[in-house]
Amino acid sequence: EGEINVGKTPADVPAEPLPLLADFEWVTMDLTDAAETKQVYELLYGHYVEDQDATFRFAYSAEFFDWALKPPGWRRDWHVGVRVKASGKLVAFISAVPATLSVRDTEMKAVEINFLCIHKKLRAKRLAPVLIREITRRVNRQNIWQALYTVGKVLPSPVTTCRYYHRPLNWPNLLDVGFSVLPQGKTKAQMVAKYTIGLETKTPGWRTAIKKDIPQMKELFDRYQSRLELVQHFTEEELEHMLIDPHDTEKVVHCYVSETEGRITDFVSFYLLPFSVLDNATHEKLGVAYLFYYASEAGLDKPRFDPAGTKALADRLKLLVGDCLVVCKGLGVDVFNAVSSQDNALFLQDLKFGGGDGFLNFYLFNYKAFPIAGGIDEKTKEADVVKRSAVGVVML
């Protein structure tokens, strides 16, 4: 386990961008400029990841990019675009954001690579490897040699694999858009009844997290994460950026704490990222929420797999995530997504999440790591309630 290519320095790295196909040119996007952010948003809106039968496409918003691509320490030259020389049209994009990661006991300055997108008309021109090499060059120039990225499909040796889980909130909409199907022998009314949830949150001391909570949340988060093997470390400033959304409306990330007698004992968060529904007469958008970071002191006073500690954590997570479902229902979210990472296996079944057909493979660039538990049982591919996962990083 360890770094593969060692001993290189920025001086070994070309100062100039790599050659591109003749009609194209590199461009560094300025995501502080609304017009340029719009160009990135439009490229991804029309050409980013779709599900296999091309029914849905991610509908990232400009606010989403503001949040996801500009965390503390972000760099303009890590927002890389490719334009057509003649027209100036943006036809490809890739991004990196700084991340301090730990793989087991090794901490490393790294980046997270995301939002690799190539215009549909430029596929199979081998542009993706060129974009990856160029962003690698720009990251290496800053003396950073490791990267974390996720891919839906399987490439050589993922460090871990998590499974997609979905919790329907508006089952009729999911049926209308073809995401859910009516199971054999069930009626629509039975499916609606199965997924009905309450209107009130139940977690004691539940309230929206605010900036002054960050020191306590960080202390709790670091303790909770110390039991996992692939984690991202956040400074207070980074944690605030990731969890406290400054907007009053159109929030992308929502975070709640459970405070008892002035002490924060838990927090939980989710982010909103709708899907465009392609070719559907009645629905243009699908409201989707993704479980994000959380931490709880339940069970923290015992070893991770102590039965009593596990039971306390399972009960706590069912309350916390159950209340996220209540809030999301109120926000008009149609489906609440989670992966099998962290301790999610402890609530997935009881909160009626269903296993998806998607898998999220995590890859570490220039770091050889022994496999890390992704929270799914090798044979059944179901959530592993006993072993759970050792993955703490939640990729957007």
Ligand SMILES: Cc1c(C(=O)c2nccn2C)oc2cccc(OCCCNCc3cccnc3)c12
């Ligand atoms: C994407 C996604 C979906 C869906 O595709 C989906 N839900 C409802 C309808 N659909 C079609 O379901 C999930 C469940 C957990 C985590 C997820 O994603 C985790 C974050 C993914 N990061 C971006 C990404 C996307 C695809 C491939 N690599 C990275 C997803």
